[in-house]
Amino acid sequence: MSFSPDAAPLAMAAAAAANGVDKEFSSEFQASSPNRLRLRLRRRCLVCCGACAAVAAAAAVVIIIIALTVYKVREPVMTMNSVAVRNLDLQASSSAGILAANITVAADVSVKNPNAATFEFGPSATAVYYRGRAVGEARGPPGTALARRTVRMNVSVDVMAGRVASDPAFVADLAAGSVGVSTSTSVGGRVRVFGLLRHYVDLVMNCSFAVAVPAMAILNQTCRQHVSL
16 A cells, blocks of 8 residues: 555645634534523523412412402391390479480490401491481490401490480370380491402491380381491
């Protein structure tokens, strides 16, 4: 086998060209490595953000479903358990015929919370009416009705006897043995769901009854409730 003197320069040139290609590829690979790492990090961030967003959306849907089903706000129920007239003192008067003094209307009211969340209510207001005219008003303390629990409130209203006695029909009612009285109790509050969603509730209960004189018995009591959600 003969060795050509021209073959050595060609082999060296080929080796140099291959070496140059390798160096160029190595430099390009090194230059592209940071870019690839950045792309990988971006992809991982996008995947993580997408997963977090999907989990948050699923949690929001679950919370909304629970809030509309299990925690759906239902109307609290206010009940007049009993009402009584106390401290009724009738005194004769030469000018007015009869003067009524020291009249107190005591009411036992309960608020039932049928919701799965706590019902927080503010001070209650109770007014007493005689023949459509306000003759007394009192306020009750605020309170809290736990989930599916009932809370009771005792309210005492001191009636302005002068307003009652000054009504021309009062003497006739006493003579008939029955005095018609009506009351109105209102309370406002809110139901919190998960401590975030708030539903405001207003309760109004109107009652009417007759007071038998002189036994002071309560007759024909009827109550109606109005709820605003």
